[in-house]
Amino acid sequence: MNAEIISVGTELLLGHTINTDAAFVARELSAIGVNLLFACTVGDNPGRLRDALEEALGRSDVVITTGGLGPTDDDLTKETIASVAGAPLKIHEDSLRRLESYFKGRPAMGENQRKQAMLPEGATVFPNDIGTAPGCGVRTASGKVIVMLPGPPSELVPMLQHYVVPFLKEGSHAVIHSCMIRTFGLGEGAGALKIADLTDAANPTAATYAKENEMFVRVTARAESEEAAEALCRPVVEEICRRYGDVVYGVDVDNLESVVVRLLSEKGLHLATAESCTGGLVAKLITDVSGASEVFGMGLVTYANEAKMKLLGVPAAMLEEHGAVSEPVARAMAEGVREVSGSELGIGITGVAGPTGGTPEKPVGLIYIALSDGTRTWVRRMTPPGRVHGRGWLRDRAAGTALDMVRRYLSDLPLEPVQSAGPATTL
Amino acid sequence: MNAEIISVGTELLLGHTINTDAAFVARELSAIGVNLLFACTVGDNPGRLRDALEEALGRSDVVITTGGLGPTDDDLTKETIASVAGAPLKIHEDSLRRLESYFKGRPAMGENQRKQAMLPEGATVFPNDIGTAPGCGVRTASGKVIVMLPGPPSELVPMLQHYVVPFLKEGSHAVIHSCMIRTFGLGEGAGALKIADLTDAANPTAATYAKENEMFVRVTARAESEEAAEALCRPVVEEICRRYGDVVYGVDVDNLESVVVRLLSEKGLHLATAESCTGGLVAKLITDVSGASEVFGMGLVTYANEAKMKLLGVPAAMLEEHGAVSEPVARAMAEGVREVSGSELGIGITGVAGPTGGTPEKPVGLIYIALSDGTRTWVRRMTPPGRVHGRGWLRDRAAGTALDMVRRYLSDLPLEPVQSAGPATTL
Numbered sequence: 001m002n003a004e005i006i007s008v009g010t011e012l013l014l015g016h017t018i019n020t021d022a023a024f025v026a027r028e029l030s031a032i033g034v035n036l037l038f039a040c041t042v043g044d045n046p047g048r049l050r051d052a053l054e055e056a057l058g059r060s061d062v063v064i065t066t067g068g069l070g071p072t073d074d075d076l077t078k079e080t081i082a083s084v085a086g087a088p089l090k091i092h093e094d095s096l097r098r099l100e101s102y103f104k105g106r107p108a109m110g111e112n113q114r115k116q117a118m119l120p121e122g123a124t125v126f127p128n129d130i131g132t133a134p135g136c137g138v139r140t141a142s143g144k145v146i147v148m149l150p151g152p153p154s155e156l157v158p159m160l161q162h163y164v165v166p167f168l169k170e171g172s173h174a175v176i177h178s179c180m181i182r183t184f185g186l187g188e189g190a191g192a193l194k195i196a197d198l199t200d201a202a203n204p205t206a207a208t209y210a211k212e213n214e215m216f217v218r219v220t221a222r223a224e225s226e227e228a229a230e231a232l233c234r235p236v237v238e239e240i241c242r243r244y245g246d247v248v249y250g251v252d253v254d255n256l257e258s259v260v261v262r263l264l265s266e267k268g269l270h271l272a273t274a275e276s277c278t279g280g281l282v283a284k285l286i287t288d289v290s291g292a293s294e295v296f297g298m299g300l301v302t303y304a305n306e307a308k309m310k311l312l313g314v315p316a317a318m319l320e321e322h323g324a325v326s327e328p329v330a331r332a333m334a335e336g337v338r339e340v341s342g343s344e345l346g347i348g349i350t351g352v353a354g355p356t357g358g359t360p361e362k363p364v365g366l367i368y369i370a371l372s373d374g375t376r377t378w379v380r381r382m383t384p385p386g387r388v389h390g391r392g393w394l395r396d397r398a399a400g401t402a403l404d405m406v407r408r409y410l411s412d413l414p415l416e417p418v419q420s421a422g423p424a425t426t427l
Numbered sequence: 428m429n430a431e432i433i434s435v436g437t438e439l440l441l442g443h444t445i446n447t448d449a450a451f452v453a454r455e456l457s458a459i460g461v462n463l464l465f466a467c468t469v470g471d472n473p474g475r476l477r478d479a480l481e482e483a484l485g486r487s488d489v490v491i492t493t494g495g496l497g498p499t500d501d502d503l504t505k506e507t508i509a510s511v512a513g514a515p516l517k518i519h520e521d522s523l524r525r526l527e528s529y530f531k532g533r534p535a536m537g538e539n540q541r542k543q544a545m546l547p548e549g550a551t552v553f554p555n556d557i558g559t560a561p562g563c564g565v566r567t568a569s570g571k572v573i574v575m576l577p578g579p580p581s582e583l584v585p586m587l588q589h590y591v592v593p594f595l596k597e598g599s600h601a602v603i604h605s606c607m608i609r610t611f612g613l614g615e616g617a618g619a620l621k622i623a624d625l626t627d628a629a630n631p632t633a634a635t636y637a638k639e640n641e642m643f644v645r646v647t648a649r650a651e652s653e654e655a656a657e658a659l660c661r662p663v664v665e666e667i668c669r670r671y672g673d674v675v676y677g678v679d680v681d682n683l684e685s686v687v688v689r690l691l692s693e694k695g696l697h698l699a700t701a702e703s704c705t706g707g708l709v710a711k712l713i714t715d716v717s718g719a720s721e722v723f724g725m726g727l728v729t730y731a732n733e734a735k736m737k738l739l740g741v742p743a744a745m746l747e748e749h750g751a752v753s754e755p756v757a758r759a760m761a762e763g764v765r766e767v768s769g770s771e772l773g774i775g776i777t778g779v780a781g782p783t784g785g786t787p788e789k790p791v792g793l794i795y796i797a798l799s800d801g802t803r804t805w806v807r808r809m810t811p812p813g814r815v816h817g818r819g820w821l822r823d824r825a826a827g828t829a830l831d832m833v834r835r836y837l838s839d840l841p842l843e844p845v846q847s848a849g850p851a852t853t854l
Contacts, residue, residue, distance in 0.1 A: 010634060011634065011636055011645075012449075012450070012453070012466070013453055013463040013464070013465075013466065014453055014454070014457045014463070014605075014645075014647070015449075015450040015451060015452070015453030015454030015455070015456075015457060016450075016454075016636065016645065017450065017636075018445065018446070018447050018450040019445070019446055019449065019450065020445050022439075022442075022446065022468070023439070023442040023443075023444065023445040023446065024442065025442070026439070026440055026441060026442030027441070027442030027443075028442075029442075030441045030442060036440040036441070036442075037440070037470075037475070038440075038467065038468065038469060038475065038479075039439070039440065039467060039468040040465065040466060040467035040468070041449070041465065041466040041467070042465060043464070044634075048464070048465065052465075070615060070616075070637065071615065071616040071619065110616065110617075110620060112616060112619070112620065113616050130816065130817070130820070132616075152637060152638075154817075154820065207441070207443060209443055273728070275707075277714075278711075278714075279710050279711050279713070279714025279715070279719070279723075279726070280702075280707030280708070280709075280710030280711040280714065280726050280728065281707070281711045282707075283706050283707030283710075283711075283728040284705075284706050284707040284708045284710075284711045286706070287704075287705075287706025287707065287728070287730065288706070288818070288819065288822075290780075290781070290782055290783055290818055291783065292706070292730070293730055293731065293784075296706075296730055297730050297731030297733060297734050298727075298728060298729060298730060298731060298733075298734040298738070299706070299707050299727075299728030299730070300725075300726075300727055300728070300738075301700070301707065301710040301714070301725060301726030301727070301728070302725060303714065303719070303720055303723055303724050303725060303726070304720065304724030304725060306724060306725075306769075307724050307725040307768065310767075311725070311727075311738075340737075341734065342733070354717070355717055356717060356718065391715070391717055392715065395715075
């Protein structure tokens, strides 16, 4: 089954928005064995959208549009699709009821909101569980399928996963199974080299993804049944995990923070955080995980020296002698927050996230990350990477490193990866 | 002058890579008044690339390709462009010398690296100051221009800025100026209705963008000079700001948190945060802004009741009587953190972010947000929206509301929008 994506939106052609939708749709299509031939972007221009739709339908079995479904006047995707598919727009009663309940107790629903319940006649409707514009799949006279999705990623992603993937799978005969291996502390270059022989294979395929601080490998197999596809994946996943070793923090897990929360919960342990340059990011990541309250009671953002002294008991003399960005202060922060919170584990982070505040001795990018269990305190020193990185990157990297230290501690692993870990690891 | 982008790379069609190049090129084109009509992505497939090139040249004056210039065998962009432009590939001596000096002291340069110095005859060559593959601009027999750029953003961005923009500017006469109006607390539907007459205009154009909790309007004008374009924008921006009123938090500003940090800094005031359900998100957002240390010294993530009592002095009896998610507790948190930090302003947030932990009396989505200045404490109650929202959305919304309350306080505005504010506002 061949497919194309048409992204609709003048904001994309002006470069105001990066088209993450297309990449997300592409990944999901690839995971269910649909072959993406082509992708394009058109502005909010019905004529050009019509041309693009007709061309795409001439080449491919499925055309997926993203964007252009909102209540505003420049959103003309739906009218154009209805006309190309020969399926006039009609009020879809279920969607109208959803909209009415959505707007209940708010200023009266306007005509332009009601427009969102108009859908091509006979379409399979995909409810929007997050926002107001529903999506749909509509079949043309020549048996091709047009799938219409809203633009905001927060709406598109769940709609695609919950409704569109099952809808498209019905039309596809092979079953696809895929597993995602997630690592922290391994660069994509080094990671890809280690499994070069496996990424050449056709079934299952193995592909690496670099994602800021992390590197993932997706292993995908196609077979007649779910079980057969899974059985094809299993040995490859095991082999990759064997080669990568303890930088693998999970297979088919959500993210590093959810692994940390699960491990803490399993061991009945509690974590507290004292953050300076990461400014609450570690606490935010941990509390992104529903149920974090079981294992996380307190996080302190001690940005000022005053706060480090008052809340964590970091001695003034230590701050004076070593400076706030120093190994002893990171250590004292981890130990201090452990004590004040009554948790078994404490994290302390202090560093220079930039872009200002660096000095020759303490350049932007120098960050100390400490973990204390009351008996011992470990400190990792993140040194400035050779290339220029933004404040956001450095903070993400430091927060990830702190979480990975907790994961390693809870898994009885050495607190740093033992092997040389390729370019992304600057620790 | 009209243009199109063709992005080349199977990794884009598999969704392994998000196409940030296209957004970057689009932004630069728009800034020099080049009108981007269309953008598309093709895999590493010479036949499909040729089709896309020929179609684009039929519609537009300039076609920009990104990617597919590397030394590996699947990179066939250059051969295809040379053939379409009727300009055979020849060794470009300058580029060959650059490559030779690049590879000096490294393993001998192979034939596939030497291939990178092959460029269409008569092309304007754009040196690659970061990597190995040069770009170029080549004119076709019919006077159209094909610009060929490398895929890695670290190479594309400087090449575009240093060489391609000047190259294209020679052929363009109009200048584009645009302004972004940013609001918090206004839904896209309601916002669009208020300016429907303005979004119909052709120059300047006005377009609304919904972005999670916020709504933006971009006003763009095209004229002979920067000054003239700016003068066209100004009255429209002023009119939109007048109609929207105090939900506008800035024009051409980075984001709400940077406005808050600037206002605090201008007034010489300090803010401290006590967060429960947002788990450090407000602190994280504030410290995303470089220089936040001037105005932000301390943030407390008091997830457990124990932490609320110990760090903030929330009375046990209050927690007992009203529960942690209650107006008095939000108030006590804001007042407590203000005091313990010695800041002039304190924020307290407590609520049920879900997906678990909701009860009929205190459902998921109920969040109290308090701001105290020592004299008075204001509390806003965020009620559960009619539809299901994820934990992330609710937390983002609560954090944004807290920041907006601080902005309003510092700008001597009522702490809540006075007008009815359309669908995005569930407060």
